[in-house]
Amino acid sequence: MVRKTLVSGFVLLSAVVARGEVFSYEGDSLPLDGGWSPIVFFCDPGEWIEDGMLFHRMEFCEGYNPPVGQQVDYTRDLSEYLGTENFFAEWRVWTDGDRSEIPFVAPVAFVVFNGGSVDYHFTISNDLAKLNRDNFLPIIFVEVNPDTFHTYRLESYGSEQYIWYIDGEIVDSGKPEGDVLTHQPGVNIRAKARFVESTTIWDYIRYGDIAEDGSGDFDSADGVGLRDWRYFEECAGNSGIGVDAGPGCRWADMDWDGDVDLVDCAGFQGVFGGRCIYVSLLGKKEGASGTQLTRLTEAVLRIVRWIFGSPTSEEVGHTT
Ligand SMILES: [Ca+2]
Ligand SMILES: [Ca+2]
Ligand SMILES: [Ca+2]
Ligand SMILES: [Ca+2]
16 A cells, blocks of 8 residues: 655554643634644635545645745644653545645645754655655655545654554654654644645544553543544444554554454443443344454444434534
Protein backbone atom coordinates (compact mmCIF):
# COMPACT_ATOMS: atom_id res chain seq x y z
CA MET A 1 0.00 0.00 0.00
CA VAL A 2 2.85 2.33 0.78
CA ARG A 3 6.42 2.30 -0.41
CA LYS A 4 9.10 4.02 1.55
CA THR A 5 12.19 5.44 -0.05
CA LEU A 6 14.23 5.92 3.11
CA VAL A 7 13.70 4.45 6.51
CA SER A 8 15.59 4.70 9.76
CA GLY A 9 15.80 1.95 12.35
CA PHE A 10 13.60 2.14 15.41
CA VAL A 11 13.15 0.72 18.85
CA LEU A 12 9.70 0.52 20.33
CA LEU A 13 9.45 2.22 23.67
CA SER A 14 6.98 1.96 26.44
CA ALA A 15 6.45 4.89 28.74
CA VAL A 16 4.27 5.56 31.71
CA VAL A 17 3.30 9.19 31.84
CA ALA A 18 0.68 11.55 33.10
CA ARG A 19 -2.38 11.46 30.84
CA GLY A 20 -4.10 14.31 29.00
CA GLU A 21 -7.33 14.41 27.07
CA VAL A 22 -7.47 13.73 23.34
CA PHE A 23 -8.58 16.48 21.00
CA SER A 24 -10.67 15.39 18.05
CA TYR A 25 -11.90 17.33 15.06
CA GLU A 26 -14.21 15.04 13.08
CA GLY A 27 -15.00 17.20 10.09
CA ASP A 28 -18.58 17.82 11.19
CA SER A 29 -18.12 21.56 11.63
CA LEU A 30 -16.04 24.25 10.01
CA PRO A 31 -12.58 24.54 11.58
CA LEU A 32 -13.43 27.90 13.16
CA ASP A 33 -16.31 26.19 15.00
CA GLY A 34 -14.16 23.14 15.77
CA GLY A 35 -11.54 24.93 17.82
CA TRP A 36 -9.05 25.98 15.13
CA SER A 37 -7.63 29.49 14.74
CA PRO A 38 -7.04 30.85 11.25
CA ILE A 39 -3.55 31.92 10.22
CA VAL A 40 -4.07 32.36 6.48
CA PHE A 41 -7.37 32.58 4.58
CA PHE A 42 -6.15 33.85 1.25
CA CYS A 43 -8.25 34.82 -1.75
CA ASP A 44 -11.58 33.36 -0.61
CA PRO A 45 -10.67 29.64 -0.65
CA GLY A 46 -13.44 27.06 -0.99
CA GLU A 47 -14.33 25.51 2.38
CA TRP A 48 -17.39 23.52 3.33
CA ILE A 49 -18.65 20.52 5.34
CA GLU A 50 -20.31 17.52 3.75
CA ASP A 51 -21.12 14.11 5.30
CA GLY A 52 -18.76 14.57 8.25
CA MET A 53 -15.89 15.75 6.07
CA LEU A 54 -14.15 19.11 5.69
CA PHE A 55 -13.68 20.03 2.03
CA HIS A 56 -11.00 22.45 0.84
CA ARG A 57 -11.16 23.48 -2.81
CA MET A 58 -8.12 25.57 -3.77
CA GLU A 59 -8.22 27.39 -7.10
CA PHE A 60 -6.30 30.23 -8.71
CA CYS A 61 -6.88 33.82 -7.68
CA GLU A 62 -8.32 36.19 -10.23
CA GLY A 63 -6.02 38.98 -11.30
CA TYR A 64 -2.70 37.48 -10.34
CA ASN A 65 -0.01 36.85 -12.96
CA PRO A 66 1.82 34.52 -12.66
CA PRO A 67 -0.98 32.55 -11.04
CA VAL A 68 -1.24 32.54 -7.30
CA GLY A 69 -3.48 29.98 -5.66
CA GLN A 70 -5.88 30.10 -2.78
CA GLN A 71 -4.62 29.01 0.62
CA VAL A 72 -6.01 28.21 4.04
CA ASP A 73 -4.00 27.59 7.20
CA TYR A 74 -5.26 26.87 10.71
CA THR A 75 -3.44 26.34 13.98
CA ARG A 76 -3.99 25.06 17.48
CA ASP A 77 -1.89 25.51 20.56
CA LEU A 78 -0.49 22.33 22.14
CA SER A 79 0.62 23.86 25.44
CA GLU A 80 -1.71 21.58 27.39
CA TYR A 81 0.49 18.67 26.26
CA LEU A 82 3.76 20.14 27.53
CA GLY A 83 5.76 17.32 29.05
CA THR A 84 3.62 14.56 27.52
CA GLU A 85 5.95 11.68 26.80
CA ASN A 86 3.77 9.61 24.48
CA PHE A 87 1.83 11.78 22.08
CA PHE A 88 0.06 11.00 18.84
CA ALA A 89 -1.38 13.06 16.02
CA GLU A 90 -3.51 11.22 13.47
CA TRP A 91 -5.30 12.63 10.46
CA ARG A 92 -7.29 10.94 7.69
CA VAL A 93 -7.23 12.86 4.45
CA TRP A 94 -7.81 12.58 0.71
CA THR A 95 -6.37 14.94 -1.88
CA ASP A 96 -6.12 15.08 -5.64
CA GLY A 97 -3.31 17.65 -5.40
CA ASP A 98 -0.29 17.05 -7.61
CA ARG A 99 3.16 16.11 -6.26
CA SER A 100 4.69 18.96 -8.27
CA GLU A 101 3.21 21.26 -5.61
CA ILE A 102 5.25 19.73 -2.78
CA PRO A 103 8.26 22.09 -3.12
CA PHE A 104 5.78 24.94 -2.52
CA VAL A 105 4.51 23.28 0.69
CA ALA A 106 1.25 22.34 -1.01
CA PRO A 107 -1.31 20.91 -1.66
CA VAL A 108 -1.66 19.67 1.96
CA ALA A 109 0.52 20.28 4.99
CA PHE A 110 0.31 19.04 8.56
CA VAL A 111 2.89 20.28 11.05
CA VAL A 112 3.59 19.54 14.69
CA PHE A 113 6.13 22.08 15.89
CA ASN A 114 7.54 23.95 18.83
CA GLY A 115 9.04 27.37 19.32
CA GLY A 116 12.52 25.89 19.29
CA SER A 117 14.15 23.75 16.64
CA VAL A 118 11.99 20.63 16.72
CA ASP A 119 9.20 20.04 14.23
CA TYR A 120 7.56 17.39 12.09
CA HIS A 121 6.58 18.95 8.79
CA PHE A 122 4.45 16.71 6.56
CA THR A 123 3.56 17.71 3.00
CA ILE A 124 1.05 15.48 1.24
CA SER A 125 -0.06 15.11 -2.37
CA ASN A 126 -2.29 12.55 -4.06
CA ASP A 127 0.51 10.00 -4.50
CA LEU A 128 3.52 11.23 -2.52
CA ALA A 129 4.02 12.27 1.10
CA LYS A 130 7.05 14.00 2.56
CA LEU A 131 8.40 14.43 6.08
CA ASN A 132 10.93 17.16 6.71
CA ARG A 133 12.19 17.53 10.27
CA ASP A 134 15.18 19.66 9.42
CA ASN A 135 16.98 20.39 6.16
CA PHE A 136 20.13 18.97 7.76
CA LEU A 137 18.44 15.60 8.34
CA PRO A 138 17.29 13.05 5.75
CA ILE A 139 14.01 14.15 4.15
CA ILE A 140 11.65 11.20 3.87
CA PHE A 141 9.42 10.62 0.82
CA VAL A 142 6.77 7.89 0.81
CA GLU A 143 4.70 6.93 -2.22
CA VAL A 144 1.01 6.35 -1.52
CA ASN A 145 -1.83 5.02 -3.64
CA PRO A 146 -3.66 7.90 -5.32
CA ASP A 147 -7.40 8.52 -5.29
CA THR A 148 -8.06 7.15 -1.82
CA PHE A 149 -8.07 8.29 1.79
CA HIS A 150 -4.95 7.68 3.82
CA THR A 151 -4.52 7.70 7.58
CA TYR A 152 -1.34 9.48 8.64
CA ARG A 153 -0.09 9.17 12.19
CA LEU A 154 2.82 10.62 14.09
CA GLU A 155 3.84 9.22 17.46
CA SER A 156 6.25 11.24 19.57
CA TYR A 157 7.99 9.68 22.58
CA GLY A 158 9.66 12.71 24.09
CA SER A 159 13.25 13.08 22.99
CA GLU A 160 13.66 9.32 22.58
CA GLN A 161 11.79 8.33 19.44
CA TYR A 162 9.29 9.33 16.79
CA ILE A 163 7.32 7.02 14.50
CA TRP A 164 5.50 7.92 11.29
CA TYR A 165 2.72 5.57 10.18
CA ILE A 166 0.67 5.56 6.99
CA ASP A 167 -2.42 3.34 7.04
CA GLY A 168 -1.09 1.52 10.09
CA GLU A 169 2.34 0.73 8.62
CA ILE A 170 5.54 2.22 9.96
CA VAL A 171 7.15 4.18 7.13
CA ASP A 172 9.77 6.08 9.13
CA SER A 173 11.12 6.18 12.64
CA GLY A 174 14.11 7.50 14.50
CA LYS A 175 15.49 9.68 17.22
CA PRO A 176 14.00 13.17 17.35
CA GLU A 177 16.08 16.31 17.44
CA GLY A 178 14.46 16.85 20.80
CA ASP A 179 11.10 16.78 22.55
CA VAL A 180 8.59 18.62 20.36
CA LEU A 181 6.24 19.15 23.30
CA THR A 182 8.37 21.80 24.92
CA HIS A 183 8.44 25.55 24.46
CA GLN A 184 5.24 26.79 22.78
CA PRO A 185 4.23 23.66 20.84
CA GLY A 186 1.47 23.77 18.25
CA VAL A 187 -0.13 22.06 15.28
CA ASN A 188 -0.86 23.62 11.88
CA ILE A 189 -2.90 22.35 8.94
CA ARG A 190 -2.91 23.74 5.42
CA ALA A 191 -4.53 23.40 2.01
CA LYS A 192 -2.99 25.41 -0.82
CA ALA A 193 -2.75 25.63 -4.60
CA ARG A 194 0.36 27.11 -6.16
CA PHE A 195 0.51 26.01 -9.81
CA VAL A 196 -2.09 23.20 -9.76
CA GLU A 197 -5.62 23.51 -8.40
CA SER A 198 -6.73 20.84 -5.95
CA THR A 199 -9.44 19.47 -3.72
CA THR A 200 -8.63 18.10 -0.26
CA ILE A 201 -11.02 16.28 2.06
CA TRP A 202 -10.30 15.93 5.78
CA ASP A 203 -12.17 13.13 7.54
CA TYR A 204 -10.69 13.78 10.97
CA ILE A 205 -7.77 15.21 12.92
CA ARG A 206 -7.07 13.77 16.36
CA TYR A 207 -4.21 14.16 18.76
CA GLY A 208 -3.25 13.78 22.39
CA ASP A 209 -1.88 11.19 24.77
CA ILE A 210 -1.60 7.72 23.29
CA ALA A 211 -4.18 5.60 25.09
CA GLU A 212 -2.82 2.63 26.97
CA ASP A 213 -3.12 -0.66 25.10
CA GLY A 214 -6.28 -2.56 26.01
CA SER A 215 -7.52 0.24 28.25
CA GLY A 216 -10.76 0.97 26.39
CA ASP A 217 -10.04 4.60 27.18
CA PHE A 218 -9.44 6.19 23.77
CA ASP A 219 -9.50 9.77 24.97
CA SER A 220 -7.49 9.20 28.16
CA ALA A 221 -10.24 11.03 30.06
CA ASP A 222 -12.82 10.07 32.65
CA GLY A 223 -12.37 6.31 32.32
CA VAL A 224 -14.39 4.41 29.74
CA GLY A 225 -17.53 6.04 28.43
CA LEU A 226 -19.70 7.03 25.51
CA ARG A 227 -17.01 9.00 23.77
CA ASP A 228 -14.74 5.96 23.83
CA TRP A 229 -17.60 3.85 22.43
CA ARG A 230 -17.78 6.05 19.35
CA TYR A 231 -14.14 5.23 18.57
CA PHE A 232 -14.43 1.61 19.70
CA GLU A 233 -17.19 1.16 17.14
CA GLU A 234 -14.91 2.63 14.47
CA CYS A 235 -12.05 0.29 15.45
CA ALA A 236 -14.35 -2.76 15.44
CA GLY A 237 -15.63 -1.76 12.00
CA ASN A 238 -12.10 -1.44 10.64
CA SER A 239 -10.70 -4.58 12.28
CA GLY A 240 -12.47 -7.86 13.09
CA ILE A 241 -11.29 -11.34 13.95
CA GLY A 242 -7.63 -11.87 13.14
CA VAL A 243 -7.24 -8.44 11.51
CA ASP A 244 -4.52 -6.22 12.93
CA ALA A 245 -6.23 -3.32 14.66
CA GLY A 246 -3.39 -0.94 13.84
CA PRO A 247 -1.65 1.61 16.05
CA GLY A 248 -4.74 3.83 16.40
CA CYS A 249 -6.84 1.00 17.87
CA ARG A 250 -4.51 -0.86 20.24
CA TRP A 251 -6.43 0.70 23.11
CA ALA A 252 -9.55 -1.17 21.92
CA ASP A 253 -7.82 -4.57 21.78
CA MET A 254 -9.08 -5.56 25.20
CA ASP A 255 -7.69 -9.12 25.12
CA TRP A 256 -4.31 -8.13 23.68
CA ASP A 257 -4.44 -10.51 20.70
CA GLY A 258 -3.92 -7.80 18.08
CA ASP A 259 -7.42 -7.42 16.66
CA VAL A 260 -10.66 -5.72 17.71
CA ASP A 261 -13.53 -8.19 17.57
CA LEU A 262 -16.49 -9.54 19.53
CA VAL A 263 -14.29 -10.71 22.40
CA ASP A 264 -12.88 -7.21 22.73
CA CYS A 265 -16.40 -5.83 22.55
CA ALA A 266 -17.31 -8.07 25.48
CA GLY A 267 -14.25 -6.81 27.33
CA PHE A 268 -15.15 -3.22 26.53
CA GLN A 269 -18.67 -3.86 27.76
CA GLY A 270 -17.18 -5.24 30.96
CA VAL A 271 -15.59 -1.91 31.78
CA PHE A 272 -18.20 0.32 30.14
CA GLY A 273 -21.39 -1.64 30.89
CA GLY A 274 -23.08 -0.26 27.82
CA ARG A 275 -24.19 -1.12 24.36
CA CYS A 276 -21.65 -3.83 23.61
CA ILE A 277 -23.74 -6.34 25.55
CA TYR A 278 -25.90 -6.88 22.46
CA VAL A 279 -22.84 -7.70 20.40
CA SER A 280 -21.25 -9.95 23.00
CA LEU A 281 -24.41 -12.00 23.55
CA LEU A 282 -24.73 -12.76 19.85
CA GLY A 283 -20.99 -13.34 19.63
CA LYS A 284 -21.35 -16.40 21.84
CA LYS A 285 -23.07 -18.27 19.03
CA GLU A 286 -21.02 -21.45 18.58
CA GLY A 287 -19.66 -22.86 15.34
CA ALA A 288 -19.42 -19.57 13.48
CA SER A 289 -16.32 -19.02 11.37
CA GLY A 290 -14.13 -15.95 11.71
CA THR A 291 -15.63 -14.41 8.58
CA GLN A 292 -19.15 -15.12 9.80
CA LEU A 293 -18.39 -13.54 13.14
CA THR A 294 -16.85 -10.51 11.45
CA ARG A 295 -20.01 -10.11 9.38
CA LEU A 296 -22.05 -10.71 12.50
CA THR A 297 -20.10 -7.99 14.28
CA GLU A 298 -20.81 -5.56 11.48
CA ALA A 299 -24.49 -6.53 11.32
CA VAL A 300 -25.00 -6.26 15.05
CA LEU A 301 -23.20 -2.93 15.18
CA ARG A 302 -25.63 -1.71 12.52
CA ILE A 303 -28.60 -2.96 14.56
CA VAL A 304 -27.26 -1.40 17.76
CA ARG A 305 -26.74 1.86 15.90
CA TRP A 306 -30.27 1.62 14.51
CA ILE A 307 -31.79 0.98 17.95
CA PHE A 308 -29.79 3.54 19.88
CA GLY A 309 -28.54 5.81 17.15
CA SER A 310 -24.95 6.93 16.96
CA PRO A 311 -23.80 9.00 19.91
CA THR A 312 -24.51 12.67 19.41
CA SER A 313 -21.68 15.16 19.35
CA GLU A 314 -22.73 16.12 22.87
CA GLU A 315 -22.52 12.54 24.06
CA VAL A 316 -19.25 12.01 22.30
CA GLY A 317 -18.04 15.20 23.90
CA HIS A 318 -15.92 16.60 21.12
CA THR A 319 -13.30 18.91 22.45
CA THR A 320 -13.63 22.35 20.98
CA1 LIG B 1 -15.25 12.78 9.69
CA1 LIG C 1 -12.47 7.84 28.11
CA1 LIG D 1 -9.55 -11.58 18.74
CA1 LIG E 1 -8.52 -8.45 20.49
